[in-house]
Amino acid sequence: MRVHRFLPTDEARQLIGLATEIADAELAPRAADFEERGEYPRELLRMLGRSGFLGLPYPQEYGGGGQPLEVYLNVLEILAARWLCVAQSIHIHTLACHPLHAAGGDALRKELLPDMLGGELLGANCISEPAAGSDAAAMTTRAVADGDDYVLDGTKAWVSHAGVADFYNVYCRTGGSGPAGISCLLAPGDTPGLLPQSPERKMGVSASPTAQIVLDGARVPRERLIGRPGRGFLLAMGAMDIGRLGIGACAVGLAQAALDCAVGYAKEREQFGQPVIEFQGLGFLLADMATQVAAARSLVLSAARLRDSGERFSTEAAKAKLFATDMAMRVTTDAVQVLGGYGYTKDFPAERWMREAKLLQIVEGTNQIQRLVISRSLS
Structure with a gap:
C-alpha cells in the first residue's frame, strides 16, 4: 500500500528511496531466517552504517547525516516494515551515540564519533x-x-x-x-x-x-x-524523548507491514464466490486498521517536527509512543485474524509481527509510564 510522505528536501526523498531499496533487497529476504535462528545481523548493520543510516540525526562534521528527526523517523519506519530487529538496532545505536555527542569532550568525540556514526562501532x-x-x-x-x-x-x-x-x-x-x-x-x-x-x-x-x-x-x-x-541521569532522560519517537516509528512500520499483508491476502482469498475483502465485516476491519496506522504516523511525525523546530516535545513524544505501540498491537492482532488459520502459522509473518509488537509497548518506558507522563502534563 502506497504511503504518501511529505519530505522537506530532495536529499530526504533520495534517502527514503535508498532506504526502501536496501530494505526490500537486503532486509526483507533475510528476516524470517535470522529470527528463526536467533542470529544477530551484524554485517547488515555495518553495511547500513557505511550507507549512512546509523548517524542520520547527527551533524555532518562528525560523519553523521545532518538530517531532521522527521526524516530519520521516516527511515526507521521503512526499515521496520521489512525487519523490526534492524530498525530497532539502528534506534538503539542512535541513542547510544547521544551521550558522547551531547556531553563528551572534544578529543573523545573526534576519536570515536566518526566510527560510531559510520557503523564500525556498535x-x-x-x-x-x-x-x-x-x-x-x-x-x-x-x-x-x-x-x-x-x-x-x-x-x-x-x-x-x-x-x-x-x-x-x-x-x-x-x-x-x-x-x-x-x-x-x-x-x-x-x-x-x-x-x-x-x-x-x-x-x-x-x-x-x-x-x-x-x-x-x-x-x-x-x-x-x-x-x-x-550528569548521567540528565543524559539518559535527554535521549528518552527521541527514543520514544523512534519506537513509535518502528511501531508504525510494523503495523504498515501487517496491514499490507492482510489487505493482499483479503484481495486474493475467495469465499462464497468473491474476495473476502468485499465482505463488509472484513472490509470495515481493514479500514479501521488503515486509519489507525495513518493516525499513528501523523502523531509521531508531528512530535518530530516540534523537536526539529526547537519546541518542547516531551509530552507529544509520550502520546506518540503510547498511541503508536498500542495501535501496532491491535493491527498486528487483527492481521492474524484476517488471515485466519494461516495467520497462526509461521508460513506467514503475521504471527511474528504480533509477537514483536508486544515488545514495543514495553521498551523506552512502558505504556503505563507514558500515561503517567501525559497525565502529569495536564495538571
Whole structure:
C-alpha cells in the first residue's frame, strides 16, 4: 500500500528511496531466517552504517547525516516494515551515540564519533537493573574512582546488543542517592570485568540479543566519563524523548507491514464466490486498521517536527509512543485474524509481527509510564 510522505528536501526523498531499496533487497529476504535462528545481523548493520543510516540525526562534521528527526523517523519506519530487529538496532545505536555527542569532550568525540556514526562501532545502553527499571534513579551499580580509572561493580539488565556491542554507556552511581548521584561512563566492549550473560529467551525480536551485563571490577579510564560527575541521569532522560519517537516509528512500520499483508491476502482469498475483502465485516476491519496506522504516523511525525523546530516535545513524544505501540498491537492482532488459520502459522509473518509488537509497548518506558507522563502534563 502506497504511503504518501511529505519530505522537506530532495536529499530526504533520495534517502527514503535508498532506504526502501536496501530494505526490500537486503532486509526483507533475510528476516524470517535470522529470527528463526536467533542470529544477530551484524554485517547488515555495518553495511547500513557505511550507507549512512546509523548517524542520520547527527551533524555532518562528525560523519553523521545532518538530517531532521522527521526524516530519520521516516527511515526507521521503512526499515521496520521489512525487519523490526534492524530498525530497532539502528534506534538503539542512535541513542547510544547521544551521550558522547551531547556531553563528551572534544578529543573523545573526534576519536570515536566518526566510527560510531559510520557503523564500525556498535553501541549499547546500560540503564536498567534487575531491581531498577522504570525507576532508573534507584540504580545501585557503582563506580569508584581509583587512580586514573573508575572501577565498576553491579549488574545491568535488559541490555540490547549485549555481547555484540563495541561500546556500552554504563549509567552508574558515582555519588549519593537519587538522580544527582548518577554518572555515565563509556566502556569499551572488551573491558575486562564487563561480562555479558546468556541472552534472554524472548517471545519476539529473537535476532537481537538482550541480556544482563555483570560488572565485576571493570576498570574504565577517567577520560571516558561523559560530562561531569552526576550528569548521567540528565543524559539518559535527554535521549528518552527521541527514543520514544523512534519506537513509535518502528511501531508504525510494523503495523504498515501487517496491514499490507492482510489487505493482499483479503484481495486474493475467495469465499462464497468473491474476495473476502468485499465482505463488509472484513472490509470495515481493514479500514479501521488503515486509519489507525495513518493516525499513528501523523502523531509521531508531528512530535518530530516540534523537536526539529526547537519546541518542547516531551509530552507529544509520550502520546506518540503510547498511541503508536498500542495501535501496532491491535493491527498486528487483527492481521492474524484476517488471515485466519494461516495467520497462526509461521508460513506467514503475521504471527511474528504480533509477537514483536508486544515488545514495543514495553521498551523506552512502558505504556503505563507514558500515561503517567501525559497525565502529569495536564495538571
